[in-house]
Amino acid sequence: MNKILLIIQREYLTRVRKKTFIIGTVLFPLLYLGLIFGTGYIAEKNQPDLHIGLIDYSGLFTQERINKVNLGDSLNKINLISTDIEQFKLHYAENGFNGYLEIPATIDWKGKLDSFNMNSNKTYGIGAKVPIENKLNRIWTDIKNDSLGIDDAKKEILSSQINLKILNVNNQSANAGIATVIGYVCGFLMYFILLLYGSQVMMGVTEEKTSRIAEVVVSSVKPFQLMLGKIIGIAMVALTQFMLWIAFIFIVYNVGKNTGHAGGNMTAMVGQIQSVFTSVNVPLVLGTFIFYLLGGFFFYSSLYAAIGSAINEDMREAQSLSFPITMLVIFSIALMTPAISNPGSPLAVWASIVPFSSPIVMMARIPFGVPTTVPWWQLGLSMALLIAGFICTTWFAAKIYKTGILMYGKKPSWKEMIKWAFRK
Amino acid sequence: MNILELQNLKKYFATQKAVDDISLQIPKGSIFGLLGPNGAGKTTLIRMITGIFYPDAGQILLNGKKFDPENDVRNIGYMPEERGLYKKMKIGEQALYLAQLKGLSRTEAMKKIQDWFVRFDMQSWWNKKVEDLSKGMGQKLQFVITVLHEPELIILDEPFSGLDPVNANLIKDEIYRLAQNGTTIIFSTHRMEQVEEICNQIVLVNKGKKILDGTVESVKQDFKENLFSIQLEEIPTTIVNPFFELVGTHKNELIVKINQGHKANDVISHFINQGSSIISFKEILPSLNDIFIKLVEGTPSARQFQKVED
Numbered sequence: 001m002n003k004i005l006l007i008i009q010r011e012y013l014t015r016v017r018k019k020t021f022i023i024g025t026v027l028f029p030l031l032y033l034g035l036i037f038g039t040g041y042i043a044e045k046n047q048p049d050l051h052i053g054l055i056d057y058s059g060l061f062t063q064e065r066i067n068k069v070n071l072g073d074s075l076n077k078i079n080l081i082s083t084d085i086e087q088f089k090l091h092y093a094e095n096g097f098n099g100y101l102e103i104p105a106t107i108d109w110k111g112k113l114d115s116f117n118m119n120s121n122k123t124y125g126i127g128a129k130v131p132i133e134n135k136l137n138r139i140w141t142d143i144k145n146d147s148l149g150i151d152d153a154k155k156e157i158l159s160s161q162i163n164l165k166i167l168n169v170n171n172q173s174a175n176a177g178i179a180t181v182i183g184y185v186c187g188f189l190m191y192f193i194l195l196l197y198g199s200q201v202m203m204g205v206t207e208e209k210t211s212r213i214a215e216v217v218v219s220s221v222k223p224f225q226l227m228l229g230k231i232i233g234i235a236m237v238a239l240t241q242f243m244l245w246i247a248f249i250f251i252v253y254n255v256g257k258n259t260g261h262a263g264g265n266m267t268a269m270v271g272q273i274q275s276v277f278t279s280v281n282v283p284l285v286l287g288t289f290i291f292y293l294l295g296g297f298f299f300y301s302s303l304y305a306a307i308g309s310a311i312n313e314d315m316r317e318a319q320s321l322s323f324p325i326t327m328l329v330i331f332s333i334a335l336m337t338p339a340i341s342n343p344g345s346p347l348a349v350w351a352s353i354v355p356f357s358s359p360i361v362m363m364a365r366i367p368f369g370v371p372t373t374v375p376w377w378q379l380g381l382s383m384a385l386l387i388a389g390f391i392c393t394t395w396f397a398a399k400i401y402k403t404g405i406l407m408y409g410k411k412p413s414w415k416e417m418i419k420w421a422f423r424k
Numbered sequence: 425m426n427i428l429e430l431q432n433l434k435k436y437f438a439t440q441k442a443v444d445d446i447s448l449q450i451p452k453g454s455i456f457g458l459l460g461p462n463g464a465g466k467t468t469l470i471r472m473i474t475g476i477f478y479p480d481a482g483q484i485l486l487n488g489k490k491f492d493p494e495n496d497v498r499n500i501g502y503m504p505e506e507r508g509l510y511k512k513m514k515i516g517e518q519a520l521y522l523a524q525l526k527g528l529s530r531t532e533a534m535k536k537i538q539d540w541f542v543r544f545d546m547q548s549w550w551n552k553k554v555e556d557l558s559k560g561m562g563q564k565l566q567f568v569i570t571v572l573h574e575p576e577l578i579i580l581d582e583p584f585s586g587l588d589p590v591n592a593n594l595i596k597d598e599i600y601r602l603a604q605n606g607t608t609i610i611f612s613t614h615r616m617e618q619v620e621e622i623c624n625q626i627v628l629v630n631k632g633k634k635i636l637d638g639t640v641e642s643v644k645q646d647f648k649e650n651l652f653s654i655q656l657e658e659i660p661t662t663i664v665n666p667f668f669e670l671v672g673t674h675k676n677e678l679i680v681k682i683n684q685g686h687k688a689n690d691v692i693s694h695f696i697n698q699g700s701s702i703i704s705f706k707e708i709l710p711s712l713n714d715i716f717i718k719l720v721e722g723t724p725s726a727r728q729f730q731k732v733e734d
Contacts, residue, residue: 001524003527007525012510213509213510216502217522217525219497219500220526221497223706
């Protein structure tokens, strides 16, 4: 037992002390934030802003009405052109306009409207058209309201709408939108951790085999101890990284809450985290995430360890042998999407119970609420099966590992490896 | 007192009878040579002694008691033929880790590592990584790691390969010193001149079976061919006699094979009677190399796969 601890310690410390671990841990959230803020900033910078000249022959589009909408939104300014019309049509671009449109005298506020042409010397996307369209429609609504004699009080009455919100009667605070986001985040995080750290186990085992240290070590400890020590050590590394990220989120939340006025994105993010706290059972999600992270990791990484023990220096062997295992992880992610859009469907239920896909699919369902969406029996069964599953894969992998780690030369096939596993 | 006793040990693989009924005894404090051509089953035998493999049949007794890999690894040091260390790990930490895996406490391990590093002049290596070492340096480190926990039984698989004569001597001296202090050393190699120099006792395995067992001296005696070398001042023109047959001449040296029923004295008196003056007379014993080749000859150089039926 003491020897397993030594192995775990070595595996853990050599990895955590590596620069790549520190860089990865710090960089991942920074990249993530950079992505959110960066895209937000770019989107803001690129908001369409067209300057339009409006030539009105109908007399409905008055300066007063245009001023009113321009006041509401300073972008996409509309100017009423009433003098030197022919001159303007020729030289609008030089005067700082992006285009112009003409409202014919025949326009009828009661009738149907054909589309208008906005004349421009460039091609603009749909995104550029919409704000102008909205502004013109606001003016048009004003014109119609005034013609119908609808005053502000009546407008208020007309503007009311029905909004639909799905409320889970068993769980008043549930919020499907946030649960979907958290579900995706949990599922993808699980997917990345399983694949990344699983392949670390595989490469670690191969390294021990090809550098022939394995033979030295297994003359001191049992191969099973070496394998288990490695898997647990790397699991601890993954857990450490995850905990650091969680700590990071809490720090951002608290700092954001205390400084408050920091403005824009910061307050928005604090608000988002706040709404996550109120609508999702955070301790439950965190607790089950850690359980499924470890369970799923043991399940997959022991298989990766078995493959690592079977291959030699050639990394291509690793790819072809680990393909079936990697496919299982990718398949789980494929099951996750329908499971999130309908977390109560039979597919979602069974995919979250079967051990190979349960770490990803169950983590995608849990944010929707336990026990409302995921009954306790499902969670319990899924957890029990995952434990049974990883005990099986570890047993199976240990048999292959024991033979493979001291076997050099030809790459074994899956068939041969299974034969190793079932040999006495 | 035998430190290690193997009784009818067997280990069969799918296509090989790797070890097929081998028994042997190794006395405490001896330097024991385990010889055999490539693929004879030496490594499998060693892996069973180190607890890496379980034998299919037979028994291993360590100090007269049944071998228990779990606890007895503390008493065994094994240096595999293919050296293995973590390339990216610092040398000091690595030695400490491997010593602790053998069951030493941290402080105990630390003290012993420092002693050995001083003895082998390796103090400056502590914070270096294995990938910074030359092959020979790595070899020295591997040796230190093998003997660090002061095992009773040390198994060295080709310990001198890749070492320059100075470092080879350094390790050879350590092997003698350890043997003098009562450590038993199993030395696996196919370099016969080293075996002749170092080992007291040898076992030769081939195709999974033991084909020779004894002290170096007795083995040589067993395989001698009654060959003698006689150096004369002047070689007589005709040599005809009933005592021996001439096998070869080299300058003024005759190689003779004494016939059955005759003794060395007969040969000497023959030359004295002839009036030749003798400069030297000595028995030619076969080298282990000759014996090895003689015994193993005829075995295909690569071991063939065979069907194993239990």
